[in-house]
Amino acid sequence: xxxxxxxxxxxxxxxxxxxxxxxxxxxxxxxxxxxxxxxxxxxxxxxxxxxxxxxxxxxxxxxxxxxxxxxxxxxxxxxxx
Numbered sequence: 001x002x003x004x005x006x007x008x009x010x011x012x013x014x015x016x017x018x019x020x021x022x023x024x025x026x027x028x029x030x031x032x033x034x035x036x037x038x039x040x041x042x043x044x045x046x047x048x049x050x051x052x053x054x055x056x057x058x059x060x061x062x063x064x065x066x067x068x069x070x071x072x073x074x075x076x077x078x079x080x081x
Contacts, residue, residue, distance in 0.1 A: 001041075001042070001074075002041050002049050002052070002053055002063065003040055003041070003074050004035060004036045004037065004038075004039075004040035004041065005074070006063060006074055006075065006076050007021075007032075007035055007036050007041070007052060007056070008036050009075065009076045010056045010061040010063075010076045011056075013061060013076060013077075013078055014056070014059050014060070014061065016059075018032045018033060018036070021052065021055060021056070024055035024056075024058075024059065025048075025051040025052045025054070025055040026051055026055075027048055027051055027052065031044065031048060032052070035048070035049070035052060056076075060078050060079045061076050061077075061078060061079070062076065062077050062078065062079050063075075063076055064076060064077065
């Protein structure tokens, strides 16, 4: 499951603003703000969560599940070139 922290961290890695993510994902800015807020993407539609994931993935972000690294929870990193 994609988390609000992962979305914010992914944007930071890419140096993207919320409006840039909204444009890249085809979603509205209020939707992006809600997904990054305290409730997170859990109340968004599966299609909206997938649109954000796809936009960030296409830009070079890799999503890490909890436990995928030795000591960490869910996270993100950039794809190697």
